[in-house]
Amino acid sequence: MDPILIAVIVLGGVALVFAAIIFGVEKKFIVVEDPRIDLVTEKLPGANCGGCGFAGCRNFAEAIVKNESLDGLFCPVGGNTTSAEVAKVMGLVAEEKVPQVAVVRCQGSFANSPAKTVFEGVSSCAYAHMLYSGPGGCPNGCLGLGDCVASCAFDAMYLDKETGLPVVLEDNCVACGACVKACPRSIIELRDKGPKSKRIYVSCVNTEKGALAKKNCVVACIGCGKCVKACPHDAITLENNLAYIHFDKCKLCRKCVIECPTEAILEINFPARKVVEAPKINEENITQ
């Protein structure tokens, strides 16, 4: 027989056998899946950042399809546009959410909270947190080893070499919340971005008594309560020697900022004030 013919027959035969096997396997092990999962997945950003609380975008899509609703399911990366698109696929109505941004609530830079000890070991905040209170002595402050920066999948954070603190790049931040989870000291929180990105917040999470907090860090919140009194909108609460500004109530009047004796309250993206009053520290108001 012609060798070419043999080759054709053999190879063709092999191909047929394999085709049969593949066909059989596919029929037997076919996974029936809601086609909407694929459709929803397509609409998602595909970064698999976990910001929605699921392992990846597909898991998120599965959850949406399974629940047949968008309640409590929101993709922080895609934001309202994605939400609306997904809702269209599902035949639902999406709820509008206010855009948020990650905020680092610590100003314990090298200058503000000078190091008293040297840390040696793996560059991991979670590990340093196990070992001691931190170079500056503040048990709540930033350890400056960059777990948050490492966790950011959107290049929205970097460690400032001058201050040793992480900085959030607002334009890149999608408020996925990875850094919030990564920080062992819950320093980072997601806050409403605010109108024209204007925000006011207490940039400190120290819960020690005022004198102690002040000893370790000059810009610590000392829990004096002046801001609480100054706030006309009841947006500030004081708990555990620490003031907190509720962004849903804050009307951005900036009255608290002037009152704060330690400059612990920050105002972001506001125009410069015409008269800058030097904040005075009144020692009597520091709780002992």
Added chain:
Amino acid sequence: MLKTFKMGGVHPEENKFAENSRIETIDAPELMYVMLNQNLGAPSVAIVKKGDTVKTGQLIAKGEVFISANVHSPVSGTVEKIDSWTDASGYRKPVIIIKKEGDVWDDGIDTSDSLVKEISASKEEIVELVKASGIVGLGGATFPTHVKLMVPQGKKAEYLIINAVECEPYLTADHRVMLEKGHEVMVGIQVLMKALDVSKALVGIENNKPEAISHLTKIASSYPGITVQGLKVKYPQGAEKQLIKALINREVPSGKLPIEVGCVVQNVGTALAVYEAVQKRKPLIERVVTVTGKNVKKPSNFMVRVGTPISLLLEKAGGIPDGTGKIVNGGPMMGKAIPNTDIPVTKGTSGILLMTNKEAARVKEYNCIRCGRCTTVCPMGLEPFLLGLAGENLNWEIAEKERSMDCIECGSCQYTCPSGRPLLDNIRLCKLKVGQIIRNRNK
């Protein structure tokens, strides 16, 4: 050949500079800082308030749950403040600050030096006394002793094992206790044996303390059931599971306690504390602390009241030498580096080690060269390089699969690693995260 455990282990330079210094008693300073978290488990709850007058040995804080311990006043005087104070953990923890006025002991405490051999207390009374006296494991883990003395239902203790290994380099506190308080230790062991209802006690001592071995062997003949066993010098022989393996060749199953193989392990210092609590009614308010280091002028062993700031100890040992770059609470292998010298002595303080910058510096880091030495020295048969990698890559599934929770944090892997990898740092991270994952799963 001398007994030892088989798997892994290292032999760091012993540097027991203070082994020939007699135990020296240090008088309590003006202000005493009595921490309320001196034991493993729940912190004690203060029962005194500012301005109260207390006597030496008076109960000032209670262990309210099962795994917790009482705290007694180390001096007589007035309670200055109930505040927070930085302890060896590097964080501020609750503290009772007492201002010393004289030294008036609480009623019923026998402060004489006479040896009381006769054990009058019953089994239950012993456990009760141990609990009331706030005794915790003095080897450093500070696990409440009364918990260990209550053998769970269905289990039977066969051996009492006394840990006198002191495998940590530099530390000599247990060594001196054995030499100077041998008889008290022996009676303490007998008390523990009675409490546990066992007839056999084994005292494991490493061979680098020959005087202690010969001294205790000599006096052990007059105390029935106690055998003193010399062991080959190998770190971490003082770890509970390794010590049991070395002495009676039994292996405690992973995740289980020594009672599983019929053993209860107590530190030799604990035996002394038990003696004082049961025979002299004296609560645990003082302990022996070694202050040492290569450049320390006078490496010493001090008998100090709990709550004394370590700065006083350092002063008595000749001050802090120039170039000190690290102060370690405990031994060099497992101790904790502390941020300042205001930290007070607690029940778990076995030693203070002063290291120079050069000694304290870690070796240069290279890539892992896959030499496998970490695996060879791991006493738990783990593969530290894998766990280290899991920690670096934040891969907690691998960390759990490779049994990071079995790690006893002895540090042999990091000690040996020729590439200077921070293996134990990463493994601790693994243990933290895997522990969280397991707890969440069990919820």
Added chain:
Amino acid sequence: MNMLTISGSPHVHARGDASKIMRIVILALLPAMVGSFILFGLGAVQVFLVSVLSCIVFEYLIQKFLLKGKSTIGDGSAIITGMLLAFNVPSNLPIWIMIIGALVAIGVGKMSFGGLGKNPFNPALVGRVFLLISWPVQMTSWPKPLSSAGGLTDVVTGPTPLGILKESDGFAQAMSNTNMPDYISMLWGNMGGSVGEVSAILLLLGAIIMLATRVITWHIPVSFLAGAVLFSGALWLSDSTYYADPVFHLLTGGMMLGVFFMATDMVTSPMNPVGMLIFGFMCGLLTILIRVFGAYPEGVSFAILIMNAFVPLLNKIKPKRFGEVVNNG
């Protein structure tokens, strides 16, 4: 008082680090290197200089411009790769081939995987095998020892014992060849071969240094030798006129170099004793298999490279874990 350092325990470290291990290996390689200078003269010196220097330069350049990391030449591993590569080539190898070999060894064999500790294959062997396949003529023209002292060119070349064996029809015929050295000559190195592989005795001296300082353990060398001796011995017993005896196999070719210096490379050998024993034994077996039944007269390099590929698998062998299998008899 200085600022206190905070770090996790342990606070002490055993003496010696990776660079010290490398220094000991370099020291252990020195006897054989000096021996080769005597045996092969200036040619050997030239090969060494070119190989070591180009390895260092390539590692430096790659680390600096491609990986953009800190210089790693300080750890000494590039010097070892350079020395081992030089050990594995003939002393009259042209300089340009030597430089290409160093580039392949460092660039492909080591740095492409990320540098020290990350390479699956022994870099020196990668370089050597690359050269052997690319320039078989230059790589197998073996200068005769003690014939070329003083000159770089016009060396007298001759076959290696293994080459003679491959050409001949059986062991008995090979041994009657006038070019075949006796066992004593083979032992101290008076035979054709690569620069550093000929003198078994000097390599053994280096091996003793490494064993005494615990840079290597006995597992791989012993099992390697056992594998080679058992297999070649079995063949020899079946037909002693056709197959070479085990002693011949041990003394010729790159056996000693491979057993003690190539196979024991920490990075590319298994990490647990059981894995090491399997690794070594299989290396020995494969070496004899290639020598006797393969196309090449020599098989040590190929055997080790093949087994290098199995190392990740062998590393899956877990040590017995404390508290896992309880036998409290």
